Amino acid sequence: MIEAVGLRKVYPLKQREVVALDGVDLHVEQGEIFGVVGQSGAGKSTLLRCVNLLERPTSGTVSVDGRELTALPAAGLRRARRGIGMVHQHFALLSSRTVAANVAFPLEIAGVPRARRAARVGELLELVGLADKAKAYPAQLSGGQKQRVGIARALASDPKVLLSDEATSALDPATTESILELLRDLNHQLGLTILLITHEMDVIKRICDSAAIMENGSFREAGKVLDLIGTPDSLLAASLFPLPATDVPDAVALTYPRSFDEPLMSELTRRFDVDVNVLGGAVENVAGTSVGRLNVQVRGANRGAALRFLSDKGLLVREAGR
Amino acid sequence: MSWTEELAQRWPEMSEVLWYGTLDTLYMVLWATVFSVLVGLPLGVLLVTTDRGGLTPAPLVKAVLGAVVNIGRSLPFIVLMVAVLSLTRLLIGTTLGPTAAIVPLSIGAIPFFARLVETAVREVDREVIEAAHAMGARKLTIVGKVLLPEALPGLVAGLIMTVVALVSYSAMAGAIGGGGLGDIAIREGYQRFDDYYLWATVILLVIIVQAAQSLGDFIIRRVSHR
Numbered sequence: 001m002i003e004a005v006g007l008r009k010v011y012p013l014k015q016r017e018v019v020a021l022d023g024v025d026l027h028v029e030q031g032e033i034f035g036v037v038g039q040s041g042a043g044k045s046t047l048l049r050c051v052n053l054l055e056r057p058t059s060g061t062v063s064v065d066g067r068e069l070t071a072l073p074a075a076g077l078r079r080a081r082r083g084i085g086m087v088h089q090h091f092a093l094l095s096s097r098t099v100a101a102n103v104a105f106p107l108e109i110a111g112v113p114r115a116r117r118a119a120r121v122g123e124l125l126e127l128v129g130l131a132d133k134a135k136a137y138p139a140q141l142s143g144g145q146k147q148r149v150g151i152a153r154a155l156a157s158d159p160k161v162l163l164s165d166e167a168t169s170a171l172d173p174a175t176t177e178s179i180l181e182l183l184r185d186l187n188h189q190l191g192l193t194i195l196l197i198t199h200e201m202d203v204i205k206r207i208c209d210s211a212a213i214m215e216n217g218s219f220r221e222a223g224k225v226l227d228l229i230g231t232p233d234s235l236l237a238a239s240l241f242p243l244p245a246t247d248v249p250d251a252v253a254l255t256y257p258r259s260f261d262e263p264l265m266s267e268l269t270r271r272f273d274v275d276v277n278v279l280g281g282a283v284e285n286v287a288g289t290s291v292g293r294l295n296v297q298v299r300g301a302n303r304g305a306a307l308r309f310l311s312d313k314g315l316l317v318r319e320a321g322r
Numbered sequence: 323m324s325w326t327e328e329l330a331q332r333w334p335e336m337s338e339v340l341w342y343g344t345l346d347t348l349y350m351v352l353w354a355t356v357f358s359v360l361v362g363l364p365l366g367v368l369l370v371t372t373d374r375g376g377l378t379p380a381p382l383v384k385a386v387l388g389a390v391v392n393i394g395r396s397l398p399f400i401v402l403m404v405a406v407l408s409l410t411r412l413l414i415g416t417t418l419g420p421t422a423a424i425v426p427l428s429i430g431a432i433p434f435f436a437r438l439v440e441t442a443v444r445e446v447d448r449e450v451i452e453a454a455h456a457m458g459a460r461k462l463t464i465v466g467k468v469l470l471p472e473a474l475p476g477l478v479a480g481l482i483m484t485v486v487a488l489v490s491y492s493a494m495a496g497a498i499g500g501g502g503l504g505d506i507a508i509r510e511g512y513q514r515f516d517d518y519y520l521w522a523t524v525i526l527l528v529i530i531v532q533a534a535q536s537l538g539d540f541i542i543r544r545v546s547h548r
Contacts, residue, residue: 001470025358049333052456054452054455077458078458078459078460079456079458080458081364081455081456081457082457082458084456086456086457088449088452088453088454089449090447090449092447092449092450092452092453094450094468094472095452095472095547095548096471096472096545096547098470105454105457105467106457107459107472108467109454109457109458109459109467137547138547139547139548157457164454
């Protein structure tokens, strides 16, 4: 749905050049939620702005829904942008307009007649649960409500793609939760493809199907979240389940890329006659699947065979001790 | 004769003079305000949009406009008035009377208002402008539907400051034959030592300024939803 190839963005300064994007390939499938996570200054924001060409990449191409945006003339680009919704960190609502008029704004830009606008605005406010706030001004709303208005506005022109620029970063945890839920629902109900950037691992964990970790203008790691978690030495897995490094002898780090019904540990001790001592662990619900990491100490004569057994079962096993 | 008796005796004649003086002042100020908005508003918007990183970046245009505005702002009004006398004669046919005064008043107020417009428009949240771009809005749409409405409270405040400045300019215009309350204050009050006229004009000027400010505050309250 979103296809970006070889994106580079260089800002020429007086003394030197700043490379914000250093050859990024982005591939977002139809109907998925793709999260780009990274520290501030990693280039996430530039990447997102390159997708709807708010920033024009120095080189590389961007296609959305099969249309190459980087090849479009100004008028064509404006039309294409109407099919790409965007949600902003600080909501970007017009303070001079009511909630309803804010949501109607993209429809005005697209030249939708007044009567159709009113009907659509009603639907959208219903969808985000703010039907009773139509006549309020943004200043009278809470942060979460403002972001709901921002989302309703982004959806006004029926986009296939939604870009989310740190949509929850200015919100408190409970509100963040409800906005993420809303995005997830919209993704399910409308088949909306969502590309979001965030600095919170939590957002990736909660709603993303795919993710990329960005550092210094390029992707360190990208793919399906569950695949990444099942990849040895995955940065994403390490960030999602931060376990303290252990210096216990014979320790191993086990990653559960899915939930297991069978009692693996007791089977391990029974079959291989090894001692298993749990040192630390974390289990999280990621992309609807229960996954986890466990640091355990495994000792005994059959240690090698025991660890092989776990690998065969589908766990990721890595020596973590001294 | 006490001053109240004297005032009562002179009032019929004075009130007529003051009435027409007030009308002349309002006439000058109103028309100068109209021209200030017509020219100053687009000028102020251009000062923002021609910025590097603005809506329509054009550093050269920006530099020229900025310089023109600064020249206008740096001249004391009384000097500007004299400096544009020949232009006034060319446009109006005379340099005397309220209509002639509208020319220097407008020229003086346009750069003043333009800077106030610039400040108000610059305050508009960049993220909101970016959001409009992301929705596929044209530049003119962004000016008309984002910049101006979002800056409206600031624009009204700037307009009122301009009106108040124009009232004071118009009094100066009176000094070189522009008519209006300033003219009365100087000719009757200052040159003929007539305190009744002096204080009457002072009171009327205060009332005009006060009324303009109150009206402005009322409008700002109505249009501001921050």
